[in-house]
Amino acid sequence: MNTEFHRIRRLPPYVFAEVNAMKAAARAAGADIIDFGMGNPDLPTPPHIVEKLVETVQDPRTHRYSNSRGIPGLRKALAGYYQKRFGVTLDPETEAIVTIGSKEGLANLAQAITGPGDMILVPNPSYPIHQFGFIIADGTVRYLPVEPDDAFLDALERAVLHSQPKPVALVLCYPSNPTALTADLEFYAKVVEFCRAQDIIILSDLAYSEIYFDGVPPPSILQIPGAKDVAVEFTSLSKTYSMPGWRIGFAAGNPRLIGALARVKSYLDYGAFTPIQVAAAAALNGPQDCVAETRAIYQERRDVLVDGLVRAGWDVPVPSASMYIWAPIPEPFTALGSVAFSKLLLKHAHVAVSPGLGFGENGDGHVRIALVENTQRIRQATRSIKQLLSDPDKALADAADAAQMSVAAK
Numbered sequence: 001m002n003t004e005f006h007r008i009r010r011l012p013p014y015v016f017a018e019v020n021a022m023k024a025a026a027r028a029a030g031a032d033i034i035d036f037g038m039g040n041p042d043l044p045t046p047p048h049i050v051e052k053l054v055e056t057v058q059d060p061r062t063h064r065y066s067n068s069r070g071i072p073g074l075r076k077a078l079a080g081y082y083q084k085r086f087g088v089t090l091d092p093e094t095e096a097i098v099t100i101g102s103k104e105g106l107a108n109l110a111q112a113i114t115g116p117g118d119m120i121l122v123p124n125p126s127y128p129i130h131q132f133g134f135i136i137a138d139g140t141v142r143y144l145p146v147e148p149d150d151a152f153l154d155a156l157e158r159a160v161l162h163s164q165p166k167p168v169a170l171v172l173c174y175p176s177n178p179t180a181l182t183a184d185l186e187f188y189a190k191v192v193e194f195c196r197a198q199d200i201i202i203l204s205d206l207a208y209s210e211i212y213f214d215g216v217p218p219p220s221i222l223q224i225p226g227a228k229d230v231a232v233e234f235t236s237l238s239k240t241y242s243m244p245g246w247r248i249g250f251a252a253g254n255p256r257l258i259g260a261l262a263r264v265k266s267y268l269d270y271g272a273f274t275p276i277q278v279a280a281a282a283a284l285n286g287p288q289d290c291v292a293e294t295r296a297i298y299q300e301r302r303d304v305l306v307d308g309l310v311r312a313g314w315d316v317p318v319p320s321a322s323m324y325i326w327a328p329i330p331e332p333f334t335a336l337g338s339v340a341f342s343k344l345l346l347k348h349a350h351v352a353v354s355p356g357l358g359f360g361e362n363g364d365g366h367v368r369i370a371l372v373e374n375t376q377r378i379r380q381a382t383r384s385i386k387q388l389l390s391d392p393d394k395a396l397a398d399a400a401d402a403a404q405m406s407v408a409a410k
């Protein structure tokens with residue numbers, strides 16, 4: 001049977017797979033790998049949320065199919081969050097929908113709005129579903145830079161001027177995965193003005209809305225007057241309440257876009273399990289000190305990691321939000337690229353990171369380090385990295401051998 005299915009051919013092999021396979025092999029051989037690879041929160045979900053789930057699941061009525069758009073109480077809780085946090089009013093009936101994680105919402109909205117060959121503008125590097133959701137939906141992608149500045153706005157204008165057909169949508173994600181860059185309201189206002197004038201849909205991914213440091217909360221694009229004419233924004237409980245496995249996210253904003261997503265979802269799913277949705281509402285409506293505690297933990301990890309890396313001789317930028325350090329490959333290793341450097345870190349320092357190439361070709365000069373290990377493990381990792389950086393020759397010779405072997409094998 002010919003396995004070259006049309007959609008599968010549009011999906012390149014997973015860049016992270018090579019490093020993941022090496023990680024698994026090292027672990028199987030007994031190595032203690034300190035894993036900063038996946039952005040998978042390691043903190044437990046706060047107990048009051050777990051208790052709400054346990055209490056709700058006892059009621060057999062919750063075992064039936066749920067509601068694909070999300071239970072009304074949870075959509076209302078999201079509207080309450082937007083009102084309190086951003087001063088944005090949402091109609092829970094028409095401007096909010098619950099998704100099975102924000103990733104599902106992004107992918108299914110892409111399905112809903114994309115026709116064959118439609119062009120979508122996506123920053124590079126970015127979280128993979130931002131482009132692949134559209135590629136799976138038979139769209140085509142044109143890359144934009146990721147820095148939210150005047151050069152971005154120029155590139156956006158050029159992309160619209162020179163693309164045929166004209167782009168239908170633009171994806172934004174601030175705080176950004178993987179770069180940790182943040183955007184302000186002034187930037188959002190310029191993008192909204194442009195996209196309203198050009199009739200371009202905006203998908204804003206605000207998965208890290210509450211993971212910010214030094215007291216500066218990231219804004220929502222929906223705060224811009226008129227944004228709802230063109231924009232829909234995705235939020236998630238995965239990072240805010242350490243609930244990645246629960247699979248609860250949201251889309252909010254333009255009613256036509258929310259309606260399109262609801263229509264596609266009505267054919268595909270029956271909504272997240274009701275007890276999970278009830279517990280999610282308890283998360284949004286309940287005490288928020290757990291969120292401040294989570295933020296403080298990530299901030300401490302950030303400080304320990306940045307400090308340790310700088311002491312090791314690896315100068316990295318200090319992120320003001322997200323749970324990532326976007327680290328340029330340090331000098332003696334720059335030429336290796338992000339995949340070979342990630343393998344080298346794994347082999348010689350027993351530290352796993354994500355190669356920047358996995359987020360797009362413009363990410364290849366960096367690796368992404370996720371703040372998902374505790375401070376003691378972070379210190380252990382930076383000590384190993386310091387050793388590696390203070391004597392890079394053996395690791396470099398090893399990497400050169402590996403590269404030669406791989407060329408010979410081809």
Ligand SMILES: Cc1ncc(COP(=O)(O)O)c(C=O)c1O
Binds near residue numbers: 102205207237
């Ligand atoms: C930018 C961004 N969007 C969305 C997601 C997925 O979130 P969820 O668990 O809600 O699907 C992630 C997860 O890492 C992310 O980094």
